[in-house]
Amino acid sequence: MTRIPRRAARVGTTALAIASVAVLTACGTTSGSTDGGEAATELGEYEGQVSLLAWPGYVEDGSNDPAIDWVTPFEEATGCVVTSKTYGTSDEAFNLMKTGEYDVVAASGDATLRLIAAGDVAPVNTDLIPNYEGIYDFLKEKEWNSVDGVSYGVPHGYGANLLMYNTDEVTPAPTSWDVVFDAAGDYSGKVTAYDSPIYIADAAVYLMAHEPELGIENPYALDETQFAAAVDLLKAQREHVGEYWSDYLKEIQAFETGDSVVGTTWQVIQNVLAASGATTDVVLPEEGATGWSDTWMIGSEAENPNCAYAWLDYIASPEANGAATEYFGEAPSNEAACEFRSEGSCEAFHAGDAEYAAQIWYWTTPIAECVDGRTDVECVDYAGWTTAWQEIKG
Structure with a gap:
């Protein structure tokens, strides 16, 4: 996954409540440990x-914009001085965590299971994170942030990969992903798709509904036959794709110029286009959609586990979670965060709408041990997805 910070929504300096952080100033004499794969x-x-490793826009200290700062209140409350590094892809984050130089990483679902399997992140004791209680239940202990009922982090923000279309060019208004797959020829050369191996899951979501005989139960758990069908669908789509995008600014430009008229998008991109008067709209198609739910995780070799736990609790607080997710452009994970976001921003991202969220297949790292629970077959792992994606794009 490649992500550029989404700044359609900006928040001013908020008086972030820090009382909860003080709870983590433990009186125990044993420091938090991540050794041996056990939670503190x-x-x-x-x-x-x-030290934090995160997507751009997740750790703002006022240096990019003096009005955008949720790091300083944390430092003042805990005395934990934050250093941070940003990354551009999940693959980059995965490789950087191998160095053992970072205490905390904000990881997307196409990296989390890889980090867990590699032993680069440790289980977390959510009892030591008071603000975890306020996280939406539909984001807790999921296949992308836990293993065998053991939590490996704290959910941050989430969103769906929606279908965007030019309302003048694509009529009637689409309700299905068929406009970018089986009917892509109707808009040949002006179809756009997300540029990442994880996009193979989008094809799998479509096949779940339209070729049920394949038996796909989870778009991230594909055996060889199921995977081949998804790859074939994307190879057929390829001749109609005008541009694969990862930079959201480029997709905005492509829809403004008319170079793209239909394809995958994020809600924040539609918000930007709508504000500029563009003739675009978005829909969550009837088949459902893929999406992301990012997770703050603690490195297994973290040198500062106590400050790491403090950060996980702080960034999950309503105030900090509200500020960070609005600035980035996604739904918050804390149920009370909407009280600290601008009017209408949570509604725009369907925050807390469990029915809406249930239609999203959140990015999950494909691994050989099928995440849908099957044990009689092996599934194609992420390395296989990466190889296939290169073949699809040609």
Whole structure:
């Protein structure tokens, strides 16, 4: 996955409540441990610093915009000085975490299981994270952020990969992904698709509804036969794709110029286009959609586990979660975060709408052990998806 910070929604300096962070100033003498793949049982004194690895726009300290700062209140409350590094793709994040140089990573679902399987992140004890209680239940203990009922992090924000269309060119208004797959020829050369191996799951979502005989139960758990069908669908789509996009600014431009008239998008992109008067709209198609739910995770070799736990609790608080997710352009994970976002922003991203969220297949790292629970076959892992994606694009 490649992600550019989405700044359609901006938030001013918020008086972030920090009382919850103080709870984590533990009186125990044993510092939080991530050794041996076990979650900490208690926390000790803060170490005075914490290193974060995150998507652009997730760790704002006022240096990019003086009005955008949720890091300073955390530092003042805990004494944990934040250093951060941004990355551009999930593959980059995965490789950087292997160095053991980062205490915390904000990872998307196409990286989380890889990080867990590699032993690069540790289980977390959610009892030590008071704000975890406020996280929406439909984001907790899911296949992309937990293993065998053990949590590996705290959900941050989430969103769906929607279908965008030019309302003048694509009529009637589409209700299905067929306009970019079986009927893509109607808009040949002006179809756009997300540029990542994880996009193979979008084809699988379509096949789940239109070729049920394949038996696909989860778009991230594809055996060889199911995977081949998804790849074939994308190879057929390829001749009609005008542009694969990963930079959201380029997709905005393509829809403004008319180079693209239909394809995958994010709600924030539609918000930007609507504000500029563009003739576009979005829909969550009848087949459902893929999407993302990012997770804050603690490195298995974290040198500052106590400050790491403090950050996970702080960024999950209503105030900080509200500020960070609105700035980035996604739904918050904390149920009370909407109280700290601008009017209408949560509604625009369907925040807290469990029925809407249930139609989203959140990015999950494909692994050989099928995440749909099957044990009689092996599924194609992420390496296989990457190889196939290169073949699809040619």
